[in-house]
Amino acid sequence: MYDPTVARLTYRALLGRRRALILGALPVLLIVIASVVRLLTGADDQVASDVLGGFALATMVPIIGVIAGTGAIGPEIDDGSVVYLLAKPLKRPTIIFTKLIVAVAVTMAFSAVPTFIAGMILNGNGQQIAVAYTVAALVASIAYAAMFLLLGTVTRHAVVLGLVYALVWEALFGSLVAGARTLSVQQWALAVAHKVTGGDLVTSDVGLPTATVLLVVVTVLATWYAGQKLRSLTLAGVELSFLDSGFTCAPSHWAKGCTARRQRGWRSRNRRAKNGRSPGTSGTTSYWTSTSYGPRRRPSRPPAPACSPPAGATEDPTPSHGAPTSRPRAGSSASGGAGGADGSGPWGAFCSVYSVASNSAYGHSGSVHAASSSRRHVLGEERDDAHQQQNVELPTGQLATGRGVVTPPPSPFRTESCPGRSLRARVLRADRPPGGLAERQGTGLRRVPHRASRGRGRPRARSTRASSTPAPCAVPAGHSD
Amino acid sequence: MTTLNIDHVSRWFGNVVAVNDITMTIGPGVTGLLGPNGAGKSTLINMMGGFLAPSTGSVTLDGEPTWRNEQIYKKIGIVPEREAMYDFLTGREFVVANAELHGLGAKAAGRALATVEMEYAQDRKISTYSKGMRQRVKMASALVHDPSLLLLDEPFNGMDPRQRMQLMDLLRRMGDEGRTVLFSSHILEEVEQLAAHIEVIVAGRHAASGDFRRIRRLMTDRPHRYLVRSSDDRALAAALIADPSTSGIEVDLAEGALRIQAVDFGRFTVLLPRVAKDHGIRLLTVSPSDESLESVFSYLVAA
16 A cells, blocks of 8 residues: 555655745744744743644645645646656555655644644643644644645646635635534644643534544545546646647648647637637648646637638628637637537537548649649649638538549548548539639638738748648638738 | 557547547557657557547457556556656666566666666766656666566657667667567658558548558659759750659749659659750759658548
8 A cells, every 4th residue: 555665756756846945934934933922922821822723723734735735746747757656557546545645744744843843932832732733733734635635636726726725715714604614624633632632722613523534534535536536547648739729630631731720729729819810710820839738738618620611601701800709700610510510519520521622723824734643633732722612511421522522532541430420521612713812812712811922922832831831721711801 | 479459449538539440459569650740649659558548449458458457567668758757866766766666676777777878877867867868767767677568659759860879779679579669750760760560640540550661652652742943944844744754744933933743753853854954954943842741641641
């Protein structure tokens, strides 16, 4: 149940960093306060009890519990180094139990010992006050460490939540609402301390049996649950942050800008939406790769697959300015399938959206064609993204092309990944106007906003690389400036 | 001899499919997992390493599931992609701790450090290590219990060429010893140099599997596109299109350049300068326009 190596690593992590300074600051402060109070007021049992109860037990012990409890595991999970513990033939509950022991020991050392010293300074353990609060601190250390270790295992906001519990629930609600005191580690610890010393200065609102049962239940339950959580702790790679952005790109989209779109996370989309620009129409293909995403961070709002063609975007050519008005539409344009906007439900988003090049590839003046292979068409069209688009529902296994619906040749992929659902495809019309950007804009069609190429005619060949290729699949059809 | 079986595995996060119905078997020797960024390589490796449950399908190591089964780590060594380690330890302390967690001692740790040639810096704090040194210490921590399966997620990221060579030698040696070594990469050349067997993942799907030479041939034999500027574009175009190595030439008037599609890479590269010389045309620019990894992958997938 206990592994000395895990304990050593945990202990060094806890005391080796800046955390040790914070851990040490509060006890020092307590002893300083105790010394000053003693100098100013002399030995007074009531004052001693107030200082120990109000500062040591109500503030210092929970804060140290938060630092030690969450610090025993939280940072490791956040930065991913916990892998080195998890990838061992070691029972996960053993890891938790060992870390609990270390957290309890550290909390006790940094809270109970200073409490005792402060009590001795304040009134020389008169009426057993120093001993009583030391016992309370010891008991509270166990429960706090277990609770906050669990918090550190389940959430990355463990420190904040822990402080909210300790300072808002126990201190604020505890003083205002009598019932809240029943569910307070502080009161349970005081009940035990009251029993140990039998004095009147240390009292609790909770009876000893209730307090003991609750202490044991909370500690055991928290430890057990933390062990279970660690057993199913999932580590997702950094790419999860890309995947979270909600893309399912057809492989044929790889060269067409889905790369850039995929790597743009939900955060950047939100940011642009806030800036008053529609996410779906922003064509700047800024690469940004977030590597700081932790294993458990999820976007607050499930973002939408940008590769889905927009539902109903064709009827709405209004330019989007201003976040509040543009956002809902922008959301749907960037995302057709996320929440079933197109009626396909969550499974709809699983279906990759295939964009099929029209067969009038290379329709520019001056082209010299040799015998054309179908592959050349696909490649030849990769670069050209100013097409009118419309949404159609096609039966499984069929793709739409400029010449109509065809059944594609066998490929290593199943073109249909969602059993029972039809493939959403986008038709690229063959009758797009010829010529360069200016002409297309003149017809109301719109090339993907593309800084590199705007006003300079065709993008140069090198710009067809993914780094600057606009994302045709994300652009609402018929959407113009 | 350890075999990793991946059977119809899919994994989705919310409404996003990261890994889509992949079936593969990874046997002894070095296997490269190749795919563009975000293809699902790390997700797959995490599932292989038991850090992620498959949404459907099963990942088994010699018949045992990898998810929620700590005992598999007796056989698996994992080199994670992430940099984070116990930076406050020295290299030796870190590897010794890993050995102890496997129930082994300092001797095994010393051996592992010697394997990755990190003895010279073993008493320095990990926080002072370079990226390559970290990578090697991570390797040592994964090798400490002599695993029969080694999983490496993007092991060559951030390494300089010399370190890369060393690590490749090491992995090659591991593969020759009969271990199962799987590493992921998005760089074709890396995979090609190291792995005889390649699994290609694109957009969460299993795009290709097999001998690297076959895949490489597929990749080099694909139509190549060039942007060429010359003193006489039309004359050059006319001369080039006569040869079967080209399949299409566009005279791009706006750019003042030719866009050439060559179907026979080797022949075209010889042809172009010769034709230019024969016709007295001066070549001003010759640049490949689709050498990006994405285009290579998209070709592979379309094939």
